[in-house]
Amino acid sequence: MKLETACIHAARDKSHSTGAVAVPIYQSATFAHPCVGQSTGYDYSRTQNPTREHVEKIVTALEGGAGACAFASGMAAIATLMELFVPGDEIIATDDLYGGSIRYFNEISVKNGIIIRYIDTSDIPAVKSAITDATKAIFIETPTNPMMKVTDIAAMKALIGDRDILLIVDNTFLTPYFCNPIALGADIVTHSGTKYLSGHNDTLSGFLVAKTPELAERLHYLKNAIGGVLSPFDAFLVTRGIKTLAIRMEKAQQNALVIAQWLKTQPKVTAIYYTGLPEHPSYALTRQQARGFGAMISFSAGSVEIAHNILNKTELILYAESLGGVETLITYPITQTHAAVPEAERLARGIDDRLLRLSVGIEAVEDILCDLERAIGR
Numbered sequence: 570m571k572l573e574t575a576c577i578h579a580a581r582d583k584s585h586s587t588g589a590v591a592v593p594i595y596q597s598a599t600f601a602h603p604c605v606g607q608s609t610g611y612d613y614s615r616t617q618n619p620t621r622e623h624v625e626k627i628v629t630a631l632e633g634g635a636g637a638c639a640f641a642s643g644m645a646a647i648a649t650l651m652e653l654f655v656p657g658d659e660i661i662a663t664d665d666l667y668g669g670s671i672r673y674f675n676e677i678s679v680k681n682g683i684i685i686r687y688i689d690t691s692d693i694p695a696v697k698s699a700i701t702d703a704t705k706a707i708f709i710e711t712p713t714n715p716m717m718k719v720t721d722i723a724a725m726k727a728l729i730g731d732r733d734i735l736l737i738v739d740n741t742f743l744t745p746y747f748c749n750p751i752a753l754g755a756d757i758v759t760h761s762g763t764k765y766l767s768g769h770n771d772t773l774s775g776f777l778v779a780k781t782p783e784l785a786e787r788l789h790y791l792k793n794a795i796g797g798v799l800s801p802f803d804a805f806l807v808t809r810g811i812k813t814l815a816i817r818m819e820k821a822q823q824n825a826l827v828i829a830q831w832l833k834t835q836p837k838v839t840a841i842y843y844t845g846l847p848e849h850p851s852y853a854l855t856r857q858q859a860r861g862f863g864a865m866i867s868f869s870a871g872s873v874e875i876a877h878n879i880l881n882k883t884e885l886i887l888y889a890e891s892l893g894g895v896e897t898l899i900t901y902p903i904t905q906t907h908a909a910v911p912e913a914e915r916l917a918r919g920i921d922d923r924l925l926r927l928s929v930g931i932e933a934v935e936d937i938l939c940d941l942e943r944a945i946g947r
């Protein structure tokens with residue numbers, strides 16, 4: 570089954586007595602048992618719920634994993650994931666991670682005795698020299714947020730070899746439609762399903778997908794023990810969102826390429842970060858490990874005044890945090906997504922007061938360009 574078909578049909582339940590085409594919302598906290606020692610397969614909705622199980626099966630199929638767990642948000646997924654580790658464990662993490670992941674690692678994981686070493690994971694020798702006997706995982710985000718640096722997933726796997734180190738990939742930006750990290754060697758894939766998977770800026774969700782049944786079982790255990798699970802109604806919304814993932818990703822990417830090319834012609838724009846531009850340093854690597862480039866663009870305005878002008882003057886494009894929905898959003902990383910990152914660290918990574926990030930939506934590209942043109946001014 571092709572991916573775009575799997576988005577719609579991967580978890581169809583043929584045993585369903587009513588013939589319902591859409592998954593029912595099983596809004597039930599608990600499930601009655603037929604008799605002593607028997608279960609319908611469902612006991613209590615924190616452990617499992619049929620609507621949540623349905624979306625977990627779809628995401629498992631799309632990522633080519635052995636199993637998936639659905640959470641109330643991407644951060645709930647990452648928080649649960651971090652419970653795989655014990656005090657003293659070292660984790661190598663991409664230095665340009667989503668700000669919320671950095672906050673979690675620095676404020677919570679560190680308190681729990683886990684040592685996080687931030688490395689530019691696009692630099693393979695740097696990762697190699699950071700691995701120690703205590704390294705238990707390499708956590709990468711690719712392309713990164715917001716600087717669009719790309720990590721070679723298969724090269725990370727090759728570095729790990731047969732060592733007992735989990736390769737974890739946050740695949741939120743490319744989605745399984747464009748990239749399947751498990752096929753490239755990842756052990757666990759994380760998602761903020763709030764973004765492209767749901768796709769409509771209307772629900773939070775998160776996923777962990779495991780390569781092996783053993784790892785999937787361990788994650789299900791932690792999910793049930795910790796309890797940050799996806800509600801039945803939100804599971805229904807994510808299922809519905811995923812049905813149109815393929816056409817949304819294609820259209821958003823098509824728009825993003827046009828916008829990135831147009832930004833290049835703008836004298837008030839001094840730098841553009843989009844992996845789909847052939848001059849991007851990781852264009853070739855992206856083509857090698859992914860089927861597309863996605864629709865996230867960062868760019869630098871010539872001055873802080875120009876940056877503020879753009880944020881204040883766009884009308885169609887909404888000035889809002891988040892990404893991956895049908896609406897085009899513009900973000901100011903310095904005050905929004907990356908406000909929790911210490912200033913020195915932020916500046917070292919190029920996240921300054923002139924940097925803006927666009928999550929390109931699926932509107933007519935002419936309308937997005939018209940809005941940007943008016944906001945940037947001549």
Ligand SMILES: *Cc1c(COP(=O)(O)O)cnc(C)c1O
Nearest residue numbers: 642643644667739741761763774
């Ligand atoms: C948004 C995001 C998260 C966190 O997900 P929430 O659903 O907001 O909790 C994690 N990683 C990346 C790359 C994200 O964009």
